[in-house]
Amino acid sequence: MLKEELSWECYFMKLAHAIKCKSRDPKTKRGGVLVTDTNKIASSGFNDVPKEDNSSIEWCNREFLDYFEISAESNCILNAEPTTDFSTTTLYLTHSPHAHNIKLLAGSGIKKIIYDHSCNDIAFVKNICNYFLIDLVKYKPRDKVLIGTNSY
Numbered sequence: 001m002l003k004e005e006l007s008w009e010c011y012f013m014k015l016a017h018a019i020k021c022k023s024r025d026p027k028t029k030r031g032g033v034l035v036t037d038t039n040k041i042a043s044s045g046f047n048d049v050p051k052e053d054n055s056s057i058e059w060c061n062r063e064f065l066d067y068f069e070i071s072a073e074s075n076c077i078l079n080a081e082p083t084t085d086f087s088t089t090t091l092y093l094t095h096s097p098h099a100h101n102i103k104l105l106a107g108s109g110i111k112k113i114i115y116d117h118s119c120n121d122i123a124f125v126k127n128i129c130n131y132f133l134i135d136l137v138k139y140k141p142r143d144k145v146l147i148g149t150n151s152y
Contacts, residue, residue, distance in 0.1 A: 008039050012092040013116055013139055015044070016072075020094050022046045025069065026059050030095045032072040034080055034110075037088045045075025073097045077108050086110045096136075099125050106132035114139050 012033050020031030023046040034042040049057055049068050058064045070078070073093060077086070086109035091097075093115040097105065102125065105113070112135040119125070129136040 007142060008035075009092075009114065009139070010141060012041075012090075013094075013114070013141070015041075016092045016094050017116070019044050019046050020072065023048055023072075024059075025065070027062075030072040030093065032076045032094070033092045034076040034084075034086075035090050035092060037090075042084050042089055043076050043080035045072045045077075045079050047072050048075070071098050071101050073101050073113075074104060077104065077110075090114060092139075095119055096122050096125050099128055102128045102132060102134065106134060111135060113137065 012035055016031040016033045018031070019033065020029040023029040023031070025047055028047065030047045031044070032046070033044050036042050047069055049065075050070055051057075057068065072095075073091060076091060080086070089110060090112045091105065091110050091114070093113060095117045096115045096119045097113060098119075099121050111133070113129070114137045116139045118138070126136055
């Protein structure tokens with residue numbers, strides 16, 4: 001029986017969704033994967049606070065978290081090797097990027113972002129991406145894949 005091959009786009013988006021599970025934020029879990037033009041993973045990231053002991057973090061105070069939490073997209077850049085050529089990478093995100101992080105993505109040289117879920121500020125995010133000439137693409141799954149099954 002011939003089985004269909006999983007597309008790279010689907011593979012990297014599924015991986016971003018798996019990575020978001022590492023986030024310690026009990027309400028909002030976001031993940032990302034930075035991929036080279038040869039489909040190699042350059043880095044990954046998830047939203048989290050940059051502190052090992054998070055017992056004093058007010059996880060229910062979203063305004064507080066906005067100041068302390070580092071986004072998945074920022075962590076993808078921070079976790080990449082210093083020699084990474086961001087201009088040839090694609091950033092896969094479980095959610096559209098935060099508007100205030102797009103300048104960081106533009107400054108790093110990222111030219112393409114593929115996201116799965118839209119956040120409330122998506123219109124504003126699109127405008128900022130257009131300004132910085134970043135291709136912002138809504139993920140459209142083409143593969144019907146059940147991960148973890150034995151049936152093909």
